[in-house]
Amino acid sequence: MRSERIVPGTTPQDMLKSRAWMGAFLSSAEQLPISFLYDGERIAGIPSSWIPVREERRIDANIVETVYEGSDVQTGLRMRVEILRYSDYPVVEWTAWLTNQGNTSTPIISDLRALDGAFEGRSPVLHHCNGDFASENGYMPQETSLHPGNTLTLAPTGGRACDGAFPYFRIAFEGCGMTIAIGWPGQWTASFSGGANDVSIQAGQEQTHLQLQPGERIRTPRMTILSWTGDQARAVNLWRRWYLAHVLPRPDGRPLQPLLTAAATDDGEEFTAASEENQIRYMDAFKQRGFDYDVWWIDAGWYPCYNGEGQRRWMLTGTWEPDAERFPRGFRPVSENATRNGASLLIWFEPERVSPNSWLFDAHPEWLWPSSGTGEGFAQWSSLLNLGNPECRQWLTDHYCTLIRDNGIKIYRQDFNFAPLQYWRDNEAENRQGMNENLHVQGYLQFWDDLLTRNPGLWIDSCASGGRRNDLETMRRAVPLHYSDHGYGNHPVKLAFHHTLYAWIPYFKESTTSWDLNGPDDSTRFDRQLDSFSFHCAMAPMLFLTLDIRRDDYDFALGRQMTAIWRRASTLQLNGDYYPLTPFSSSAERWVARQFDSPETGEGLIQGIRLAACAEGRLTVYPKALDPDSSYILANPETGESRQIPGRTLLSDGFTFELPRRSGAIWFYNR
Secondary structure (H helix, E strand, O other): OOOOOOOOOHHHOOOOHHHHHOOOOOOHOOOOOOEEOOOOOOEEEEOHHOEEEEEEEOOOOOEEEEEEEEOOOOOEEEEEEEEEEEOOOEEEEEEEEEOOOOOOOOOEEEEEOOOOEEEEEOOOOEEOOOEOOOOOOOOOOOEEOOOOEEEEEEOOOOOOOOEEOOOOOEEEOEEEEEEEEEEOHHHHHHEEOOOOOOEEEEEEEEEOOEEEOOOOEEOOOOEEEEEEEEEEHHHHHHHHHHHHHHOOOHHHOOOOEEEEEOOOOOOOOOOOOHHHHHHHHHHHHHOOOOOOOOOEOOOOOOOOOOOOOEEEOOOOOOOOOOOOOOOOOOOOOHHHHHOOOEEEEEHHHHOEEEOOOOOHHHOOOHHHHHOOOOOHHHHHHOOOOOOOOOOHHHHHHHHHHHHHHOOOOOOOEEEEOOOOOOHHHHHHOOOOOHHHHHHHHHHHHOOOOOHHHHHHOOOOOOOOEEEEOOHHHHHHEOOOOOOOOOOOOOHHHHHHHHHHHHHHHHOOEOOOOHHHHHHHOOOOOOEEEOHHHHHHOOOOEEEEEOOOOOOOOOHHHHHHHHHHHHHHHHHHHHHEEEOOOOOOOOOOOEEEEEEEEEEEOEEEEEEEEEEEOOOOOOOEEEOOOOOOEEEEEEEEOOOOEEEEEEEEHHHHOOEEEEEEOOEEEEEEEEE
């Protein structure tokens, strides 16, 4: 049985597999797995005629950067490929840059692929996902067998990286595999083709057919490949460990920890009724009820946003100042009160979408891609702010940094509520296809980098109509607190979303909202009851307390008890290895069970949730990663029960939950 123990961290076999797959590709400039057509001729790697040079430097104790550069002497096109190799994980990453260093326009660059290569392996199966698109069918894991001749091509919808597709993949071969991430917060594409004993992969920006003007520069997506040996569980947890070590943002140099969040406002659309007075009053009310929140959240509608009928509408964006009627002194009194209560202030922004009659719309029309009057939702009348325009980006950066500094904002929340792809493509000439998107992506990432550099300690929440722009380049700078616009209070659906999120993006927010208390035909009203079940379904690294703090008929003692349980559980959920013990499902007729385990400390938890329509009163699950020769003490903090069970028994006989409908239980264990 010892031989079946799961090895959670990097092994020598993982590193050997990484070198076997990636070593040849990255050993010379000519072998780099990057390709494009240049004036109709295929370029693969950096040709020897471009006289490539190689430089290497150590970034830190675990990362070495290798840079290849070469130039076409006839046209002045220079190619630079930046490669990161990790010594603590079997991970390699790279990005390519193309710059016109000549005095005239380059020939046409087309079909630029950040990854173009084949990888050996038998019986390949591609594990992929459909991302977020405000549907109960989102975040659905999918599998495609890549038989010889079978090709699958994937791309998001509308220019946001996770809209209808997910730029994270696992290819499982026999006994090993690779995890692939496409770091591109725009319109990427990826094709996977099965061969006799390999898989060919092409990935990059979906559309490039352009000339570079003198001095212009474009880039490819950042490609990330993690190699692994073993099974899917090892693949998931090796990725989680690497992500926590090297991707999760570290404000003030420290990794994000689980956080409790609260918010409140008077009646009105979103936060259009928020004011200095009521925000301070509600902050204090949460503290008086015994909730020691870490974040105070103010969402959309805090800025001047009157429509022509004198109504405040949150979607009318483009005038980025606190509404002087409601916040005459800005947010400074609110942020100072948050600090007194031990919390950080989070403020929502949406800079890229500009409404008619706003300050940006009137003052700088030259910075906007105008609406065509077609499309869906906000796209029918909103303009897109052109972050590829350096003057525009610099103004936005300076203005937002002033807002952040002057108002004591600690968490910057950026939303993006419409699809940008047609704005980019409708404003491009035949010889510039893909240029607007590429420059916008560069500007967006530079904007965030500058915000973080100029505001030490700031961190970012990435939102785009939910979770539609959470590629790995974005996740290096942010966390996706609001991972979907669908199903906040629909417990079966959001637990299904968790199934996928915990495997890929370990840090996200969940709320205690319950819709099922309103009856099956009313899923639109936020029911803010306090019950243990809503907490069980909201266990995540960030917990959002959706309480109407104006009411006094809650069981606040229960809320405090469940918050304390969440604090203990969330640390394990973030930092432990993840094992889903039931399959992905959004049905209310099922159980949901999951385990988080810390093999280094011997601690963990097993959680079981019986959903409201589930007929079976018992569920037996089989925990993973336990030591058969050790004994485990399991404790249920809600009931006070405690059990001591041999690891061998838990592995062979399983652990049984017995619960009434619409209830959950967490059993913490220690070895």
